[in-house]
Amino acid sequence: MYYCYGQIRSxxxxxxxxxxxxxxxxAFTAGDKPVEIRSGAYWGGDVNEFYTLALxxxxxxxxxxxxxxxxxxxxxxxIIPITGGMKGGLFSAFKKGNIFIPVTVNDxxxxxxxxxxxxxxxxxxxxxxxxxxxxxxxxxxxLVKP
Numbered sequence: 001m002y003y004c005y006g007q008i009r010s011x012x013x014x015x016x017x018x019x020x021x022x023x024x025x026x027a028f029t030a031g032d033k034p035v036e037i038r039s040g041a042y043w044g045g046d047v048n049e050f051y052t053l054a055l056x057x058x059x060x061x062x063x064x065x066x067x068x069x070x071x072x073x074x075x076x077x078x079i080i081p082i083t084g085g086m087k088g089g090l091f092s093a094f095k096k097g098n099i100f101i102p103v104t105v106n107d108x109x110x111x112x113x114x115x116x117x118x119x120x121x122x123x124x125x126x127x128x129x130x131x132x133x134x135x136x137x138x139x140x141x142x143l144v145k146p
Contacts, residue, residue, distance in 0.1 A: 006142035009035050012135070014044075015123065019130040022066040024056065024079075024122040027136040030115040035140040037113040037121065040099035045088025045134035050127045053099055053109075055080040058118035066124055083109040084126055088134060099136070115140070 015025040028037070045051060054066075057078040066079050085102025097103070100111045115121050123136060 002146070003034075003143035004146045005036075006033060006144035008139070009142055010137070010139045012137045014135045015130050015133045016063075017131060017133055019063075019125065020065070021125050021127070021129055023063055024054075024060065024066060024124040025062045026056075026060065026120045027053075027123050028115065028121040028138040028140070030117055030119055031142070032117050033142040033144055034117055035115045035142055037099075037115060037138055037140040040136060040138040041091075041096035042086055042099055042123075042134060042136045043091040043093055043096045044132055045086075046125075046128065046130060046132050047089030048127075049088040049125060049130070050084055050104075051086040051088060051123050051134055052084040052126050053082045053086060054122050054124070055082065055113075055115065056120040056122045058120070060120045060122060079122070082113060085109070086123070086134075088130075088132065093135070096137070099138070114143070
């Protein structure tokens with residue numbers, strides 16, 4: 001089976017300041033069709049802190065914690081990490097970072113990202129509390145059957 005591109009889907013979002021470690025904010029939510037994310041930018045965040053880009057199930061809401069307790073490998077509540085290589089403090093609104101280019105050598109990312117129907121693309125801090133909001137802009141195309 002193959003798909004064709006449908007309507008353009010995009011979103012700009014921002015975390016809240018003082019967001020707890022492993023608590024998410026929703027950067028993008030797909031509708032009733034899957035969405036292929038073709039480009040995305042991020043900026044802001046705390047200097048030298050890292051953030052994870054992940055898929056989250058339809059029931060997910062901004063501010064929901066990824067884990068139950070302090071063990072990030074346990075109790076992820078359906079989160080599917082894509083990359084943990086988003087580094088805060090490197091990019092600004094004038095020079096944005098690319099969500100498809102991790103800033104650590106050990107990270108990789110598969111491009112493009114497919115967000116299933118009603119799923120969320122979320123971001124959460126993995127090394128500390130967010131003191132400076134991190135911002136995202138995501139652009140995608142719906143995938144439709146011909």
